[in-house]
Amino acid sequence: MTPELAPPFTPASPVELSIALLLSAFLFGLGVVGFLSRRNMIIMFLCTELMFQGTALAFIAFARQHMDVSGQVFVIFILTVAAAEAALALGLVVLLYRCRETLSSEAWSSLGESQASSASDAPSASAAGGAL
Amino acid sequence: MVPISFYAACAMASVGLLILLKPRNGTARFGASALALSGLALALATVARAVDGAAESPLPIAAMSLCALVACFAGVRVITHPRPVYCALYFVLVVVSTAAMYVLLRAEFMAFSLIIVYAGAILITYLFVLMLAQQSPTDTHGAEAVNYDRIPREPASAVFAGLVVVAVLGSAVFAPRSAAIAQMDQANAVRRGWDDLSRMPDLLLARAKAIDPTVVAVQADEHGRRLRAGSGSSATVLVSRTDGAAPAAMELPASALPDNTSRVGMALVSRFPISLELAGVLLLMAMLGAVVLARRQADIADDERRAHAGLPRHHDHAQGGGA
Numbered sequence: 376m377t378p379e380l381a382p383p384f385t386p387a388s389p390v391e392l393s394i395a396l397l398l399s400a401f402l403f404g405l406g407v408v409g410f411l412s413r414r415n416m417i418i419m420f421l422c423t424e425l426m427f428q429g430t431a432l433a434f435i436a437f438a439r440q441h442m443d444v445s446g447q448v449f450v451i452f453i454l455t456v457a458a459a460e461a462a463l464a465l466g467l468v469v470l471l472y473r474c475r476e477t478l479s480s481e482a483w484s485s486l487g488e489s490q491a492s493s494a495s496d497a498p499s500a501s502a503a504g505g506a507l
Numbered sequence: 508m509v510p511i512s513f514y515a516a517c518a519m520a521s522v523g524l525l526i527l528l529k530p531r532n533g534t535a536r537f538g539a540s541a542l543a544l545s546g547l548a549l550a551l552a553t554v555a556r557a558v559d560g561a562a563e564s565p566l567p568i569a570a571m572s573l574c575a576l577v578a579c580f581a582g583v584r585v586i587t588h589p590r591p592v593y594c595a596l597y598f599v600l601v602v603v604s605t606a607a608m609y610v611l612l613r614a615e616f617m618a619f620s621l622i623i624v625y626a627g628a629i630l631i632t633y634l635f636v637l638m639l640a641q642q643s644p645t646d647t648h649g650a651e652a653v654n655y656d657r658i659p660r661e662p663a664s665a666v667f668a669g670l671v672v673v674a675v676l677g678s679a680v681f682a683p684r685s686a687a688i689a690q691m692d693q694a695n696a697v698r699r700g701w702d703d704l705s706r707m708p709d710l711l712l713a714r715a716k717a718i719d720p721t722v723v724a725v726q727a728d729e730h731g732r733r734l735r736a737g738s739g740s741s742a743t744v745l746v747s748r749t750d751g752a753a754p755a756a757m758e759l760p761a762s763a764l765p766d767n768t769s770r771v772g773m774a775l776v777s778r779f780p781i782s783l784e785l786a787g788v789l790l791l792m793a794m795l796g797a798v799v800l801a802r803r804q805a806d807i808a809d810d811e812r813r814a815h816a817g818l819p820r821h822h823d824h825a826q827g828g829g830a
Contacts, residue, residue, distance in 0.1 A: 400676035409586030411665035442696035459793030466800035
């Protein structure tokens, strides 16, 4: 069309789009690796946020490619879900930490109450079980 | 068609990441970082060569590559650093470099809301929780982090899973792009942009005034439309220049199209209003859930503190907000 169109309305450079999509794939992959290999529960949730970042970047890149703002609007909802997830997940992590006094996910490899370290932990473990 | 050098680059980066995941001494980490970085650079070069972009200016591409390298470095540090607080701080670096990439992709509003929401709100929450769940007092003076933060769990299979994910997702990068679809997308974008502008009377008047300062009002035509999109990328509006004068047609050039923030806001309220309401409901539910979790946790903590101090437990102390 006419050359006076502003950049959001002109086709994006294919190389830029490819770099953005590549970075989104890498961020998602790093999030997967971190979620599987880290044992700190807070870092595991941080790695899910890394995956959110990769997904959101892919949405923005495709929104630029198709010159449509729907992708950007979707990222707003991704941010909303990420904020809600962070609030709830971190609340649960603090609850779990109070029960076992450790952030290691392997303290919860068996979900029964038999692994409670002391007798005083037993009521709190059952309370956490009820919360979950 | 995905070139084989892309898979080679992914494999190189994975081997480097695998070495970085385990606690090592300085030289091994340096070599692994060099391996991962060269794998990343090879992947970027493969992409730049596979996609035909010969006639493009190198500056935005260089800026994009720089952002990608910084984001990847920070992402690797997030999953390899033994101290959780540094992981969270490196995640801030990921967010900032991703936001820079959003700006380069012409999503300015989302770039700033990403920084505000992620770096400003979510990461602060993470830092607070890290401080709440502080591990041990020996952690403060010794360089020794706690064991479960230093030693990864099954790093080889985790890196292999990540490699498969990246290799599959990478095929999207090399998918061919049709010029016809790009032209259709552009026509749709321009039409939708004028459509959005016609629903924003104040912005429309400001755009008309920017072209001709004597304009005092934008009139609707006999069909009630304020703006009629032309055949090209321009549009015509009916404006009146003095009070009571007959409306005259005026052409708006493509530079009068609404900017990114206006378009996002208009899309939110005109195309996705129900989703916007549902997002609000979701946030409310999350807030209620967090309050419920925090109340129960304060209850337990208070009770346990009494038990440790040798006092009798009392379960009716539900309002222990000071804990």
